[in-house]
Amino acid sequence: MRASEEELRRLMIGGLDGNAVDHAALLRLLAPLLRAFCRRRCGEDDVEDLVQETLIAVHTRRGTYDRDRPFTAWLFSIARYKMIDHFRRTRRYRPIEGLEEILIAEGFEESSIARMDVEDLLETLPPKQARMIRATRIEGMSMAEAANADGISESDAKVSVHRGLKTLMTKIQGGRR
Structure with missing residues (x-):
C-alpha cells in the first residue's frame, strides 16, 4: 500500500x-x-x-x-x-x-506532489490494472516480470496496462475540459 x-x-x-x-x-x-x-x-x-x-x-x-x-x-x-x-x-x-x-x-516540490496525485489516480482503477501500471510504468519492471510477479499471463498484463492507461487518459482529459 x-x-x-x-x-x-x-x-x-x-x-x-x-x-x-x-x-x-x-x-x-x-x-x-x-x-x-x-x-x-x-x-x-x-x-x-x-x-x-x-x-x-x-x-x-x-x-x-x-x-x-x-x-x-x-x-x-x-x-x-x-x-x-x-x-x-x-x-x-x-x-x-x-x-x-x-x-x-526548482519544481522538485511540485513533482513530488504530482507523484502522490498519480497514486490517487491509480486508486480509481480496478486493482489489477493499477498493479500492472505501477509495476511496469512506475517501478520499471518489464511486462513479463510484472505478469510473473502477479501470477497472470503476459498478454493479460499488457491488456490491463492498456485498459488502465486508457481509463486514466479519459479521466485526465475529462478533468481539463
Whole structure:
C-alpha cells in the first residue's frame, strides 16, 4: 500500500513529537517508495544499500525536517544526495535517468506532489490494472516480470496496462475540459 503525502507527513510529525509507533510506521512505508526511486535511477545492484542509507539518513536527520513543507520533497532530496554519494564512493560512473531533472531544485516540490496525485489516480482503477501500471510504468519492471510477479499471463498484463492507461487518459482529459 502506498501512503499519501498527508499520511507520510503526519507520521513524520508524529515521530518528531516522540511517537515511536508513527516513526516505525513511517520507515516501513518509505522502503517501497525508496526502492522504486532508486531502481529507476541506478539498477537493481545498488537498490537495497541506497534504501538503507536513505532510511538511516531520514532517521538521523529528522530534526532538519520543516513541518510546514511537503515531506516527500525533503525525503527525495535526501535520497538524491545518498545516490550521488554512493556513486562517488564506488567510483561507478553510469548515466542516472533523469538526473538533470532531479538536481534542479526548482519544481522538485511540485513533482513530488504530482507523484502522490498519480497514486490517487491509480486508486480509481480496478486493482489489477493499477498493479500492472505501477509495476511496469512506475517501478520499471518489464511486462513479463510484472505478469510473473502477479501470477497472470503476459498478454493479460499488457491488456490491463492498456485498459488502465486508457481509463486514466479519459479521466485526465475529462478533468481539463
